[in-house]
Every structure is written in C-alpha cells, then in structure tokens.
Amino acid sequence: MTWHATALTLFPEMFPGSLGLSLAGRALREGRWRLDTVQIRDFAVDKHRTVDDTPCGGGAGMVLRPDVVDAACEAALAQGPGRPLVYLTPRGRLLDQALVRELATGPGAVLVCGRYEGLDQRVIEARGMREVSVGDYVLSGGEPAALLMLDACVRLLPGVMGGVDSAEEESFSASEAPLLEYPHYTKPAEWLGRTVPEVLLSGHHAAVARWRREQAEAATRERRPDLWARREPQRIAAAGLASGHAGTTD
Template sequence: MSWRATILTLYPDMFPGPLGTSLSGDALARGLWSLDVRQIREHGIGRHAKVDDTPAGGGPGMVLRADVLAAAIDAATVTNDPRPRLLMSPRGRPFTQADARLLATGPGVLIVCGRFEGVDERVIAARGLTEVSIGDYILSGGEIPAMVVADACVRLLPGVMGAEASGEDESFEKGLLEYPHYTRPREWEGQAIPDVLLSGDHGAIARWRRAEAERITRERRPDLFTAGE
C-alpha cells in the first residue's frame, strides 16, 4: 500500500501545486504515494455552507467551527485509521527532519489546513490533532505548510530519490547543517575547488566534510551545534 496523504482545506484548487512536480510529482505519477484533497466546505452549515463563526468572548476575525471540521475529518478517515492527524498552526511545535523521517515510515498522514483566526479548540482534542508549525511567522493559511510537510515526507519514501543515500548527509540528518558542495569547472572566477576533494583520499574527504559541517552549523545555527554536544 502506498503512503497516503489526506489534506483538508478550504482551497483544494491549490493542490497538488508543487507536489505535482519534480520528485514528489514523479512519485505521485508512479503510485509511490497518493494525495486525497478534501473540501472542508462540503460539511458547512446551511444554504451557504458556513464553516466559521465569530470568536466566543469577542475579538477580531472568525474561527473555524468544531462541528464542521469534525465532520470533514470523520468523512476523510476510516475506523481505526492509523495515520497521524496534523493541524498546521503557527502555535504548533516546530516540524523537523526527524518528524519527516518518522512520518515517512508510516502509512501516511492527514493534514488539516487552518484558516481565519484559528479553529475551535474543542475539535483539536476531540479528533486528536497535533499542532505543527513550519516556522515562527504567519501565513494566510495552512496550505503552503501542508505542502512543505508532505514534500519533506514524500522525498524520503523508498524509490523516490534516485540514490537511497542521497538523503543521508543532508542538513539536519545528523544534527548538523550540510557541508559545502562543488563541481566542474575546477576553477571559477578565481575560486578553486578545495584540493582535498580532488585528492582521492576518501578518509581525508570525510574528515573535511565533517569539519566543514561543524563550522557552518556553529556559525549559522549554534542552537543545533549546542544541542548535538
């Protein structure tokens, strides 16, 4: 059975978007994963399929109704569906490469794309949603974050990347940012490829790459470097 992503959104026309191109798009066409995009508004209330209402206690904006979102989730899942349920939210815990690897080893994921001021708090607990964020900034909705999460997972599925080792030395895989890369020409605008990379000494190359990864991590993400010590 292929890895299954179900996405609940008010804007299904945004999908597959980037997920339909490059690695993820090719994998989708080959059946290595499946994408099921559901319109939350199909479960809206009344003649106008209303999905939101004013926040209890007052305040600006609108809030996605618990009954509407719960109905959309229930319709998109089967009994005992084992897939994790994520709610893309700026207040969620940061999504990491470790999360992507863990999700990629499972049966798939259900992702709810938040909109407006947020969703009714009651449905988060009632339907077991885990709030996840892709960064400390605010977007118009959860659709782009949902694409980020799906892409991060799909590229790790067996058979998606050309070489199975392609992801092993990437940034965050070993608690470090990735080392620098070079290719032809050997010299470009007065800058040469480091001699060690052309030496053929694989041990020396590995040591150089490790040292460079540590240097870059220490300079750019000291939080990661400290966490790895």
C-alpha cells in the same frame, strides 16, 4: 501499502501544486503515494456554507467551527483509517527531520489546513490532532505548510529518491543531534577566480570526509547555535568515554 495523504482545505485547487512535479510528481503518477483533498466547506450546516464564526471572548478575525471541521475529519479518515491528524499552525511543535521520518514510515497523514484565526480548540483536542509548525512565521493559510511537509515526507518514501547516501548526508539527517550540511562544489575547478578546495580534488577519501565534517560543524556553530548546543553533551560524553578507554588495560 501506498503512503496516503489527505489535505482538509478550503482551497483544494492548491493541491498537488508543486508536488505534481519533479520527484514527488513522478512518484505520485507511479502510485508510490496517494494524495486526496477534502473540501471543508462541503460539511457546512447552513445554506450559505458557512465554515467559521466570530471568536468567543471577542477579538479580530474568525475561527473555523468545530462541528464543520470534525465532519471533514471523519470523511478524510474514512478514506484511510489509522493515519494521524496533523494541524498546521504557528503554535505547533516545530517540524524537524525526526518528525518527517516518523510520518514517512507510517501509513500517511491527514493534514488540516487552517485559515482565518485557526480552529476551535475543542476539535483539536477531541480529535487528538498533532499541532505542527513549519517555522516561526505566519502564513495566510495551512496549505503552503502542508505542501512543504508532504514534500519532506514523500522524498523519503521507498523508491522516490535514487541516492540513499545523498539523503543520509543532508542537513538534519543524522540520528544524533543534527548538523547542517557541508558546502558542495562541482566543475569547473576554477570559476570567476574562485577555486574548488584542493582536498576535494585530492582523491583522498578520508581527508574529504574529515573536511566535510569540519565544514558541517563550523556551519552549525555559526548559523544554528541552538543545534550546536544540543550536540555539546554528546561531544563531552564521547570525549570522556574515549579518555576512559585509553587509560584501561586488560
């Protein structure tokens, strides 16, 4: 079954965008995944094709109407039922590799690209949308976030990437609490007075693996203490288990 994505948007011309290039674009042309768009404005109920209205309770900006968005969702799901509805919003759950893997192994997704102040909460609840954020910042709309999420998912689809090992070693790919990826080097061995670490030229595979693990751990401790804190209970448990085994005899 082809992995199927649909974007609900006021700007369908933003798709496929960068997804029409490189690995994702080739996979799209090969039919490894499918991308459709639904123009939210097509489901407006007045002659002016209005999709938003002022927020109840007052305040700045406009809010996308629940009836319009609900009709657009119905049309998108009719193209391929059984797919989760994902609303891209700064107030959602942070997108991570675990969620990307979950979505990539499913039938696809319907991505709702918000604009203005966002969606009426009632349609979010009525449709059981999964609210997802791509980071702690605010974009002008959900389309760039949808492109980002789709890129992360598509590259995990069967046959899209050539090197499975490469994907497994990337940042956030570990099944345990993730580590940032180790630094990479290539030829020439010396450039502008900077040299490739000797261990990477040694041919000693165990030493290379150990160095890479140490570098990944150091980068994670320094740059993402939140991720490192998630690893500590695992490290303590592993150390205790190793100690217990060491002191046990049959």
